[in-house]
Amino acid sequence: MRILIVEDEPKTGDYLLQGMTEAGFITDLARNGPDGLHMALEGEYDLVILDVMLPGMNGWKVLETIRRSGHDMPVLFLTARDQVEDRVQGLELGADDYLIKPFAFSELLARIRALSRRSKAPVVEILKAGDLEMDLLRRRVHRAGQRIALTPKEFALLELLLRRQEEILPRSLIASLVWDMNFDSDTNVVEVAVRRLRAKVDDPYSPRLIRNVRGMGYVLEDPDANQ
Structure with missing residues (x-):
């Protein structure tokens, strides 16, 4: 588009x-x-x-x-x-x-x-990474066939990670796009949100998809893309 x-x-x-x-x-x-x-x-x-x-x-x-x-x-x-x-x-x-x-x-x-x-313009409706699937129109997330309930901010954060999967996203960019705020190094809102998101979409499953890259940010990696 x-x-x-x-x-x-x-x-x-x-x-x-x-x-x-x-x-x-x-x-x-x-x-x-x-x-x-x-x-x-x-x-x-x-x-x-x-x-x-x-x-x-x-x-x-x-x-x-x-x-x-x-x-x-x-x-x-x-x-x-x-x-x-x-x-x-x-x-x-x-x-x-x-x-x-x-x-x-x-x-x-x-x-x-x-x-x-x-309009006639096509739009992406489903985002996927491994067995994780996000339906943008119905605003639903499933992993391994199980529905996962997310808050609006968690949904927005996961959508950003899925759209930019395999790319390391700086905390400043995440804060700007998800929270519409300038990043403050004294604020841990991004870290807290990522931790809560991982507890829902990663911790109960294998392999883990969201990874912290020390000193750089976060990345969501599709295991199927690396095979």
């Missing part, structure tokens, strides 16, 4: 680009209205994430031009403009969804999946 982000605020744009890439999407970033419009019209994107207040051309005009050009890819407004009339205007111009800043990254991903299901 290819996503175009049109966002002029540097920190937000970089955060979205990293998050979408880590979630497994092919992602491009435009930092102003004219560039975003050009990329949307010339590229073959499955989804556009669009801010309203953009330099050169605002998001309303970008969306209006996209629709007048005959492009029907889903467009999600991600903006700080939270008035009812703003949301109405965006939807009437042809937006498919409207999310207010500040936002939770997990909610953004859920909305992207919902838009993907409504």
